[in-house]
Amino acid sequence: MFRRTAAFVLLFWLFGFVWFAVALPDALDMSVKTDAVIVLTGSRGRIERSLEVLKERQAPRLLISGVDREVRPGELAAEYRIPDALMKCCITLGYEAYDTRSNALEAADWVKRHHIHSIRLVTADWHMRRAAYELARELPKGVTIREDAVPSRPSLSTLFLEFHKYFGRMALDTWNRPPWKKS
16 A cells, blocks of 8 residues: 555656646747736846836836845846836836745735736746746735746756745645635
8 A cells, every 4th residue: 555655656746747847838928918027036038038028018017026135226227228217117126035935025015016917927937837826825816927937948956946846835835724724
Protein backbone atom coordinates (compact mmCIF):
# COMPACT_ATOMS: atom_id res chain seq x y z
CA MET A 1 0.00 0.00 0.00
CA PHE A 2 2.77 2.45 0.96
CA ARG A 3 4.69 1.80 -2.28
CA ARG A 4 1.63 2.47 -4.42
CA THR A 5 0.90 5.70 -2.58
CA ALA A 6 4.52 6.81 -2.85
CA ALA A 7 4.58 5.92 -6.57
CA PHE A 8 1.35 7.85 -7.13
CA VAL A 9 2.69 10.92 -5.31
CA LEU A 10 5.97 10.76 -7.25
CA LEU A 11 4.14 10.47 -10.59
CA PHE A 12 1.81 13.32 -9.67
CA TRP A 13 4.81 15.49 -8.77
CA LEU A 14 6.70 14.51 -11.94
CA PHE A 15 3.78 15.20 -14.29
CA GLY A 16 3.07 18.45 -12.45
CA PHE A 17 6.64 19.62 -12.91
CA VAL A 18 6.69 18.63 -16.59
CA TRP A 19 3.43 20.54 -17.14
CA PHE A 20 4.81 23.56 -15.28
CA ALA A 21 8.07 23.59 -17.26
CA VAL A 22 6.67 22.86 -20.73
CA ALA A 23 3.41 24.82 -20.74
CA LEU A 24 4.70 28.24 -19.72
CA PRO A 25 2.15 31.08 -20.06
CA ASP A 26 2.20 33.19 -23.22
CA ALA A 27 2.23 36.89 -23.98
CA LEU A 28 -1.16 38.55 -24.17
CA ASP A 29 -2.32 39.95 -27.48
CA MET A 30 -1.52 43.65 -27.69
CA SER A 31 -5.11 44.48 -28.69
CA VAL A 32 -6.41 43.62 -25.19
CA LYS A 33 -7.27 46.75 -23.20
CA THR A 34 -7.29 47.00 -19.41
CA ASP A 35 -7.66 49.76 -16.82
CA ALA A 36 -4.00 49.46 -15.83
CA VAL A 37 -0.73 47.58 -16.28
CA ILE A 38 1.21 46.19 -13.34
CA VAL A 39 4.75 45.02 -13.96
CA LEU A 40 6.87 43.17 -11.43
CA THR A 41 10.52 44.11 -11.66
CA GLY A 42 13.06 41.43 -12.31
CA SER A 43 14.30 39.81 -15.48
CA ARG A 44 14.75 41.44 -18.86
CA GLY A 45 11.89 42.57 -21.00
CA ARG A 46 9.30 43.11 -18.29
CA ILE A 47 9.48 46.90 -18.03
CA GLU A 48 9.90 47.23 -21.79
CA ARG A 49 6.73 45.19 -22.38
CA SER A 50 4.70 47.23 -19.89
CA LEU A 51 5.87 50.50 -21.46
CA GLU A 52 4.92 49.18 -24.89
CA VAL A 53 1.38 48.49 -23.62
CA LEU A 54 1.19 52.00 -22.15
CA LYS A 55 2.51 53.67 -25.32
CA GLU A 56 0.07 51.66 -27.47
CA ARG A 57 -2.73 53.06 -25.24
CA GLN A 58 -3.96 49.63 -24.20
CA ALA A 59 -4.00 50.86 -20.59
CA PRO A 60 -3.96 54.42 -19.22
CA ARG A 61 -1.68 53.85 -16.21
CA LEU A 62 1.22 51.70 -15.07
CA LEU A 63 2.54 50.52 -11.71
CA ILE A 64 6.13 49.31 -11.66
CA SER A 65 6.22 47.23 -8.48
CA GLY A 66 9.40 46.38 -6.63
CA VAL A 67 11.56 49.31 -7.73
CA ASP A 68 14.85 49.63 -5.87
CA ARG A 69 14.66 52.51 -3.37
CA GLU A 70 17.74 54.08 -4.92
CA VAL A 71 16.12 54.44 -8.37
CA ARG A 72 14.65 57.88 -9.02
CA PRO A 73 11.93 58.61 -11.59
CA GLY A 74 14.32 60.67 -13.74
CA GLU A 75 16.82 57.81 -13.86
CA LEU A 76 14.17 55.32 -14.90
CA ALA A 77 12.81 57.74 -17.52
CA ALA A 78 16.30 58.25 -18.96
CA GLU A 79 17.11 54.52 -19.05
CA TYR A 80 13.88 53.58 -20.84
CA ARG A 81 13.48 56.84 -22.82
CA ILE A 82 10.14 57.70 -21.25
CA PRO A 83 8.85 61.19 -22.06
CA ASP A 84 8.39 63.41 -18.99
CA ALA A 85 4.68 63.89 -19.69
CA LEU A 86 4.09 60.12 -19.75
CA MET A 87 6.17 59.63 -16.61
CA LYS A 88 4.21 62.28 -14.69
CA CYS A 89 0.72 61.36 -15.80
CA CYS A 90 0.72 57.65 -16.02
CA ILE A 91 3.54 55.83 -14.25
CA THR A 92 3.78 55.02 -10.55
CA LEU A 93 6.97 53.60 -9.08
CA GLY A 94 6.32 51.18 -6.23
CA TYR A 95 9.16 51.04 -3.73
CA GLU A 96 7.57 48.83 -1.06
CA ALA A 97 7.86 45.35 -2.60
CA TYR A 98 10.86 43.07 -2.19
CA ASP A 99 9.38 39.69 -3.24
CA THR A 100 6.36 38.28 -5.06
CA ARG A 101 4.09 38.35 -2.04
CA SER A 102 4.90 41.98 -1.25
CA ASN A 103 4.47 42.80 -4.99
CA ALA A 104 0.90 41.52 -4.63
CA LEU A 105 0.26 43.60 -1.52
CA GLU A 106 1.70 46.74 -3.08
CA ALA A 107 -0.24 46.21 -6.32
CA ALA A 108 -3.53 45.45 -4.55
CA ASP A 109 -3.24 48.64 -2.50
CA TRP A 110 -2.57 50.66 -5.68
CA VAL A 111 -5.53 49.01 -7.46
CA LYS A 112 -7.86 49.88 -4.56
CA ARG A 113 -6.67 53.50 -4.41
CA HIS A 114 -7.23 53.98 -8.15
CA HIS A 115 -10.54 52.04 -8.35
CA ILE A 116 -9.21 49.74 -11.07
CA HIS A 117 -11.35 46.87 -12.36
CA SER A 118 -9.01 45.16 -14.83
CA ILE A 119 -5.25 44.80 -14.96
CA ARG A 120 -2.64 43.42 -17.30
CA LEU A 121 -0.02 41.67 -15.19
CA VAL A 122 3.43 41.64 -16.80
CA THR A 123 6.17 39.36 -15.52
CA ALA A 124 8.39 36.56 -16.85
CA ASP A 125 6.68 33.44 -18.20
CA TRP A 126 8.22 31.19 -15.52
CA HIS A 127 7.05 33.58 -12.77
CA MET A 128 3.52 34.29 -14.05
CA ARG A 129 1.57 31.51 -12.35
CA ARG A 130 2.76 32.34 -8.85
CA ALA A 131 2.61 36.10 -9.40
CA ALA A 132 -0.99 35.90 -10.65
CA TYR A 133 -1.92 33.58 -7.79
CA GLU A 134 -0.47 35.92 -5.16
CA LEU A 135 -2.09 38.95 -6.76
CA ALA A 136 -5.50 37.28 -7.05
CA ARG A 137 -5.38 36.50 -3.30
CA GLU A 138 -4.95 40.19 -2.46
CA LEU A 139 -7.08 42.03 -5.02
CA PRO A 140 -10.62 43.15 -4.28
CA LYS A 141 -13.34 40.87 -5.62
CA GLY A 142 -14.29 41.54 -9.21
CA VAL A 143 -10.88 42.74 -10.43
CA THR A 144 -9.87 40.90 -13.61
CA ILE A 145 -6.25 39.86 -14.11
CA ARG A 146 -5.04 39.43 -17.69
CA GLU A 147 -1.71 37.59 -17.77
CA ASP A 148 0.94 38.97 -20.15
CA ALA A 149 3.98 36.73 -19.82
CA VAL A 150 7.32 37.90 -21.15
CA PRO A 151 9.01 34.99 -22.94
CA SER A 152 12.31 33.89 -21.43
CA ARG A 153 14.70 30.98 -21.33
CA PRO A 154 14.62 29.88 -17.72
CA SER A 155 17.14 27.38 -16.46
CA LEU A 156 16.00 24.02 -15.13
CA SER A 157 16.94 25.14 -11.62
CA THR A 158 14.83 28.30 -11.96
CA LEU A 159 11.84 26.23 -13.09
CA PHE A 160 12.40 23.67 -10.33
CA LEU A 161 12.54 26.35 -7.63
CA GLU A 162 9.55 28.30 -8.99
CA PHE A 163 7.45 25.13 -9.31
CA HIS A 164 8.02 24.37 -5.64
CA LYS A 165 7.34 27.93 -4.53
CA TYR A 166 4.06 27.99 -6.48
CA PHE A 167 2.73 24.66 -5.31
CA GLY A 168 4.07 25.19 -1.80
CA ARG A 169 2.13 28.44 -1.57
CA MET A 170 -1.06 26.79 -2.79
CA ALA A 171 -0.58 23.88 -0.38
CA LEU A 172 -0.02 26.28 2.52
CA ASP A 173 -3.20 28.18 1.64
CA THR A 174 -5.17 24.93 1.43
CA TRP A 175 -3.75 23.76 4.74
CA ASN A 176 -4.61 27.06 6.45
CA ARG A 177 -8.03 27.36 4.83
CA PRO A 178 -9.33 24.01 3.57
CA PRO A 179 -11.85 24.32 0.69
CA TRP A 180 -14.59 22.69 2.79
CA LYS A 181 -14.23 25.45 5.44
CA LYS A 182 -14.75 28.56 3.29
CA SER A 183 -15.24 31.69 5.33
